Each structure stands twice: as structure tokens, then as C-alpha cells.
Amino acid sequence: MFVYENRIGGRINSIEFGDAYVDMGAEWCHGQEDNVVYSLIKDYNILRHTDNEFASFYSNGEQVDDTLNQQLFEIIENIYVPDGNKNQREGITLGEYCVNRYRAAINNLHLTDRRDQSIVLIIYT
Structure with missing residues (x-):
């Protein structure tokens, strides 16, 4: 997947929120222990487990075994x-x-x- 925006920063976009900044566009919450993000969202039933799958490709587009x-x-x-x-x-x-x-x-x-x-x-x- 390629992500393009007309601004610097890729998928993450830091915006002003009150007296601070928040990152819009983040997809993952890595880890539960000592994770502020996890503590904030755990009770809202929005977290989903994902498998750590990825695919690799040769330069000709063929997928690696x-x-x-x-x-x-x-x-x-x-x-x-x-x-x-x-x-x-x-x-x-x-x-x-x-x-x-x-x-x-x-x-x-x-x-x-x-x-x-x-x-x-x-x-x-």
C-alpha cells in the first residue's frame, strides 16, 4: 500500500487539540503494560487483535514463498x-x-x- 498526502508526515497527522497535539491516523496500539494509549481506550471495546502477517515481493512483483x-x-x-x-x-x-x-x-x-x-x-x- 502506498499512502500519499499533500503534507509531510504520511499516515500520521499531528493536529492541535486544546493546549497539546494529538496524532490522527494511527492504527495500532502496541502492548498493554505501561501503555498510555491502551489505558485510555481499553474500556471502549474498540481494540481488535491482529495477526502479524506480512508479504514480501521480488522486484518483478512475484511473491516470496x-x-x-x-x-x-x-x-x-x-x-x-x-x-x-x-x-x-x-x-x-x-x-x-x-x-x-x-x-x-x-x-x-x-x-x-x-x-x-x-x-x-x-x-x-
């Missing part, structure tokens, strides 16, 4: 789960840490198809 797509989603999702090895994180940025974990995980996929090899490299690096 569902199995590989699911493997990539799980790899990306697991990057943000603490691995308990705090020493590796010292001295590198969060971005470097994430890219390092992603590269290590995709090496374990042992892909033989050149298109699959190329798509896994461009998704997160």
Missing part, C-alpha cells in the same frame, strides 16, 4: 527478544546489533536459490 516469508518474519521478530548476552552489545549501536543478529540468523537458512539469497539481504540490511 510463504515458508521463506514466515522464516524471515520470525527472524525479525526474534531480533527484538533479549538474547541474554549483554557483553556483545557494548560498544555497538542498536542498529549494528540488529543487523548482526539478522545476518547470523539468515546464514542458518542455507538458501540455494539466488533470488531468495538476494531478498533476505535487502530486507533488513
Whole structure:
């Protein structure tokens, strides 16, 4: 999906509301614990659970195999789960840490198809 507006900001549009600003256009409420948005809207029965599904496509428009797509989603999702090895994180940025974990995980996929090899490299690096 492409989103276009004649203003800067994409789908989110901050507008003045009283003495503050609110963001119009947000779609998701991520997490319940210590989440101000969740606390404000939980009693209005407007929250719906969504599956974390996404599709990947090659530049020619062909869809990436569902199995590989699911493997990539799980790899990306697991990057943000603490691995308990705090020493590796010292001295590198969060971005470097994430890219390092992603590269290590995709090496374990042992892909033989050149298109699959190329798509896994461009998704997160």
C-alpha cells in the first residue's frame, strides 16, 4: 500500500487539540503494560487483535514463498527478544546489533536459490 498526502508526515497527522497535539491516523496500539494509549481506550471495546502477517515481493512483483516469508518474519521478530548476552552489545549501536543478529540468523537458512539469497539481504540490511 502506498499512502500519499499533500503534507509531510504520511499516515500520521499531528493536529492541535486544546493546549497539546494529538496524532490522527494511527492504527495500532502496541502492548498493554505501561501503555498510555491502551489505558485510555481499553474500556471502549474498540481494540481488535491482529495477526502479524506480512508479504514480501521480488522486484518483478512475484511473491516470496510463504515458508521463506514466515522464516524471515520470525527472524525479525526474534531480533527484538533479549538474547541474554549483554557483553556483545557494548560498544555497538542498536542498529549494528540488529543487523548482526539478522545476518547470523539468515546464514542458518542455507538458501540455494539466488533470488531468495538476494531478498533476505535487502530486507533488513
